[in-house]
Every structure is written in C-alpha cells, then in structure tokens.
Amino acid sequence: MEPISDSRRLLAQIPLFQGIPGPLLDRLAQATRRRRFGPGTPLFRQGDEAQTVFVVISGYLRLVQHTAEGKDVTMATFGAGDVIGLLVVLSEEAYPGTAEALAESDVLAFPGQILWDVMSENGLLAVRVLRMIAGRLHEAHARIRELSAERVQQRIARSLVRLLRQVGVKQPDGAIRLDIRLSRQDLAQLNGTTLETVSRTLTAWEQRGIIESGREQVVVRDPHTLVLIAEDLDTLPG
Amino acid sequence: MEPISDSRRLLAQIPLFQGIPGPLLDRLAQATRRRRFGPGTPLFRQGDEAQTVFVVISGYLRLVQHTAEGKDVTMATFGAGDVIGLLVVLSEEAYPGTAEALAESDVLAFPGQILWDVMSENGLLAVRVLRMIAGRLHEAHARIRELSAERVQQRIARSLVRLLRQVGVKQPDGAIRLDIRLSRQDLAQLNGTTLETVSRTLTAWEQRGIIESGREQVVVRDPHTLVLIAEDLDTLPG
DNA sequence: CGCCCACTTGAAGCAGCTCAATTGAAGTGG
DNA sequence: CCACTTCAATTGAGCTGCTTCAAGTGGGCG
Numbered sequence: 001m002e003p004i005s006d007s008r009r010l011l012a013q014i015p016l017f018q019g020i021p022g023p024l025l026d027r028l029a030q031a032t033r034r035r036r037f038g039p040g041t042p043l044f045r046q047g048d049e050a051q052t053v054f055v056v057i058s059g060y061l062r063l064v065q066h067t068a069e070g071k072d073v074t075m076a077t078f079g080a081g082d083v084i085g086l087l088v089v090l091s092e093e094a095y096p097g098t099a100e101a102l103a104e105s106d107v108l109a110f111p112g113q114i115l116w117d118v119m120s121e122n123g124l125l126a127v128r129v130l131r132m133i134a135g136r137l138h139e140a141h142a143r144i145r146e147l148s149a150e151r152v153q154q155r156i157a158r159s160l161v162r163l164l165r166q167v168g169v170k171q172p173d174g175a176i177r178l179d180i181r182l183s184r185q186d187l188a189q190l191n192g193t194t195l196e197t198v199s200r201t202l203t204a205w206e207q208r209g210i211i212e213s214g215r216e217q218v219v220v221r222d223p224h225t226l227v228l229i230a231e232d233l234d235t236l237p238g
Numbered sequence: 239m240e241p242i243s244d245s246r247r248l249l250a251q252i253p254l255f256q257g258i259p260g261p262l263l264d265r266l267a268q269a270t271r272r273r274r275f276g277p278g279t280p281l282f283r284q285g286d287e288a289q290t291v292f293v294v295i296s297g298y299l300r301l302v303q304h305t306a307e308g309k310d311v312t313m314a315t316f317g318a319g320d321v322i323g324l325l326v327v328l329s330e331e332a333y334p335g336t337a338e339a340l341a342e343s344d345v346l347a348f349p350g351q352i353l354w355d356v357m358s359e360n361g362l363l364a365v366r367v368l369r370m371i372a373g374r375l376h377e378a379h380a381r382i383r384e385l386s387a388e389r390v391q392q393r394i395a396r397s398l399v400r401l402l403r404q405v406g407v408k409q410p411d412g413a414i415r416l417d418i419r420l421s422r423q424d425l426a427q428l429n430g431t432t433l434e435t436v437s438r439t440l441t442a443w444e445q446r447g448i449i450e451s452g453r454e455q456v457v458v459r460d461p462h463t464l465v466l467i468a469e470d471l472d473t474l475p476g
Numbered sequence: 477c478g479c480c481c482a483c484t485t486g487a488a489g490c491a492g493c494t495c496a497a498t499t500g501a502a503g504t505g506g
Numbered sequence: 507c508c509a510c511t512t513c514a515a516t517t518g519a520g521c522t523g524c525t526t527c528a529a530g531t532g533g534g535c536g
Contacts, residue, residue: 121361126364135329144381144385184483184484200484215532215533390492422514453513
C-alpha cells in the first residue's frame with residue numbers, strides 16, 4: 001500500500017485537477033486521505049466545525065439540513081467529480097448540514113486550507129472551482145423556481161429524471177433502474193413534500209406503467225412520459 | 239465630467255476591491271461606466287447574451303426568473319456592494335433571468351471578461367468573489383429550506399425581516415419604513431405565493447398592529463413580533 | 477418464526493389557490 | 507379643479523392539492 005501516491009494518481013484523474021502543475025498536486029496529495037463510506041454513513045454532521053473538504057471519486061452522496069421543526073431537507077446531491085464542503089471551509093463556519101453517502105462511495109479528504117492555498121497560487125484551479133460553484137448556484141436557483149411555481153407531482157418527476165441521469169443503470173429489458181437505495185422518505189425530502197404523497201404519486205405512475213417500484217428502489221420504464229410530467233405537458237392538449 | 243476617474247474613485251470605495259493594486263483598478267476603471275437605473279428599469283433581460291457585470295454602488299435591485307407557465311419568481315435581491323451577473327458571464331451563457339431596479343440605483347457596469355482577467359492575476363480578488371458567491375449559495379440554500387418546510391405566513395414574515403435590514407428607514411415615531419416600492423405581487427414573487435394570500439396576511443398583521451401598509455409600501459411597527467412569526471414562535475406556548 | 481421497517485391506503489381537514497367582483501387611491505387630461 | 511382612467515389592493519366564495527393522522531400490509535432479516 002502506498003496511500004499518498006495512490007491519492008496522487010486519483011487526484012490527477014479528477015477533471016477538476018486536470019492541467020494543474022505536478023508539484024501542487026503533490027502538496028495536495030500529501031495531505032489527502034482516501035476514504036470509503038457505505039450507504040447511510042455520514043461524512044460530517046450539521047454543526048461540526050468545518051475543516052475537511054471532500055472530492056468524490058465514485059458513488060453518490062447527499063447534503064441534508066435539519067430544520068428547527070424537525071424536518072429534513074435535502075439541499076444537494078453529489079456524484080463523481082463533485083466537491084463537498086468547499087464553501088463552508090472557506091467561510092470558517094460550522095457545516096450547515098449533514099453529508100452522507102447514499103451509495104457506497106469513494107472520496108478523497110483533505111484539509112480545506114490546503115486546497116485554499118493551492119488555489120491562491122494557481123488561477124486555473126480557482127477558475128475551475130468558481131465554475132463549479134456557479135453550477136451549484138444555478139442548480140439551487142432551479143430548485144427555488146421549482147419549489148415556488150411547480151406542483152409536487154412535477155417536482156417528483158423532475159427529481160426522478162435527474163436521478164435517471166446520475167445513477168440510472170440500463171436493465172436487460174430496456175428499463176432503467178436507479179442504482180441507489182431510495183426510499184419514499186428520501187424522495188419527499190428532495191422535493192419538500194411528505195412520504196405519503198410520494199407513495200400515492202408513485203403508485204399512480206406504476207398503474208400507468210411509467211415506473212416499477214419496490215422497497216427503497218425505483219425502476220423507470222417510460223422516461224419520456226416522466227419528462228412530460230416534469231414539464232407539465234402530460235395530459236395536456238398537444 | 240471625468241467619467242473614468244470617477245469610476246476609479248468609486249471602485250476603490252467598494253469593499254470588494256479594497257486592497258487591490260492600483261494598476262489593476264485602473265484597468266477595470268478604463269472599461270467601467272457608471273449607470274443609473276430608476277425603479278422598474280431592467281439592467282438586462284432573461285435570455286440576453288451575458289456580457290456585462292454590474293457592481294451596486296447604491297440602491298436596491300432584484301433578479302427575477304420567468305417560468306414556462308408564466309409565473310415570475312424572484313431569485314435574489316441586491317444592495318450596495320453586491321455583484322450582479324458575475325457567474326453568468328463566467329459560464330458564457332445567456333442571463334437566466336431579468337435584473338431590475340426596485341429603487342433608484344447607482345451601478346458600475348463593465349465587461350465580464352475584464353473582471354475575469356483581473357481575478358486571474360489577483361488571488362485576493364478571486365478569494366473575495368468566491369466568498370461572495372459562497373454567501374449567495376448560502377442564501378439560496380436558506381430559501382430552499384424555507385420553501386420546503388415553512389408556511390407562507392412564515393416566509394412572508396421572513397422576507398419582511400430581511401427587507402427591514404436592507405432597506406429599513408427609521409421613522410420619527412419609531413416604526414421602520416421599507417424604503418422601496420413593494421407591491422403585494424412583489425412579496426408574492428419573493429415567497430412563492432399569490433398576491434391575494436399576501437394581501438390577507440398583511441391585513442391580518444395590520445389588525446394586530448404589527449405593520450401598517452398602503453399601496454406599494456409597508457411600515458413595520460413591531461419588528462419583534464414579525465421575527466417571532468418568522469421563527470414560528472408566534473402564538474405558541476412560551 | 478416473529479419483529480422491524482418501508483410502504484400502502486383511507487379519511488378528514490385545511491392552507492393556500494383560483495376566480496371574480498369591488499374598492500380606493502394615485503395619476504392624467506381637459 | 508374635477509372627471510376619468512388606471513392599477514394596486516381588498517374581500518368573498520368555492521375548491522383542491524396536499525398534509526396529517528391512523529390503521530394495516532408485506533417483505534426481509536436477525
């Protein structure tokens with residue numbers, strides 16, 4: 001085992017770090033540890049002091065915020081190449097939410113300060129990070145728009161379509177299976193609704209042959225119709 | 239009139255540019271034009287090609303997105319020191335929304351590319367921008383949480399409290415007036431609800447003596463109670 | 477085998493939306 | 507200065523999408 005050179009090799013493969021000078025990557029790699037998280041395992045908890053930044057090698061994770069009233073809201077989901085905790089480390093506050101793996105996930109972990117130092121020396125990396133944050137803000141705005149203007153049905157359809165792209169696995173019969181454990185409760189937290197409403201919605205779709213679903217899993221048979229529902233074009237003229 | 243040196247002076251006063259080397263500021267100032275927008279005037283429209291970045295000197299502005307179904311959603315509001323359009327220019331796409339002044343506003347406008355160039359040469363500025371974006375993402379997450387988990391009443395109260403801090407002006411009688419034209423429709427778009435619901439809510443608060451309101455204006459008499467409502471502690475035991 | 481837990485289903489209630497009719501106040505023009 | 511227009515705001519009534527509470531089902535795992 002050579003953990004550091006291992007980290008070094010993995011870092012070099014991440015798009016975010018393409019074209020970054022070797023010596024800088026070496027410095028990062030020195031402080032980097034590879035970690036593995038099973039489904040349900042937290043990377044950090046809401047209120048923990050923010051120190052560590054994570055880069056996702058593979059897997060699927062989410063960031064959840066617990067409200068004062070006891071509800072959980074999923075703020076974002078992450079896949080390969082995504083960075084978790086960057087902005088919080090930057091602002092030197094506590095983590096505003098809990099990050100946990102939804103699927104078996106491989107991540108690289110290192111002190112935020114180091115990424116920070118490297119960024120100040122390398123404009124390219126700073127630009128990449130800024131672009132990444134820009135994308136995240138864009139997604140956040142999309143969710144605000146959806147939560148403000150769309151119905152639960154639409155939002156659930158939308159989140160399924162997104163999951164389709166992120167963790168969809170084609171089945172022998174042509175359907176696409178979501179390759180993570182995904183409970184009704186999870187879908188509810190993603191869409192600002194209740195598990196009962198999700199259950200009723202999925203049941204209705206199952207009866208129309210759009211999906212098949214079981215305990216903590218969803219298989220999409222008819223992605224096209226799902227997209228129509230997401231765009232509110234289902235059952236409309238035209 | 240010396241528009242460029244004028245811009246130079248204004249730039250140097252903005253916190254974002256404190257400590258940035260003079261020559262860099264000069265380059266920025268060269269390309270900068272000061273512009274003034276009256277209430278209701280758009281800085282840019284949704285779909286316009288993004289080229290210009292704005293820095294707010296004074297005033298109050300908002301970013302609105304129009305949904306496919308014809309509803310408008312206010313994504314963010316801006317005051318002195320805020321930067322508008324930065325991320326969009328960065329991603330070289332069209333503006334995803336319309337930016338318009340709510341109050342008489344003074345802004346500096348310059349091509350995004352230039353700010354971009356300056357940032358790649360000056361780590362400090364890059365850090366400042368990143369922190370600013372971090373703050374914006376934080377706000378966006380807060381709104382997602384609120385839209386997901388809170389009721390309309392709470393959200394309206396919350397947005398009034400925010401406006402209190404941003405554009406509140408103390409009156410002789412101790413109340414605080416919001417120093418912008420703010421219609422029920424505006425409040426509805428800020429909170430993902432309808433103007434009728436806003437109207438009923440404000441009427442109820444007016445009867446409790448918490449606020450006074452007229453055509454496109456709101457005066458807050460009892461900020462404390464408003465905060466309680468925002469936190470859902472109003473009418474609760476304790 | 478039996479418990480656990482995700483899920484389903486029902487029924488009731490209500491928060492907020494929609495549609496619609498007025499009101500009232502601030503401009504505008506004669 | 508008054509009549510007219512315009513547009514924000516109010517108010518009512520009905521409805522519905524969603525939540526809430528509650529009871530029951532079934533598959534998987536110890």
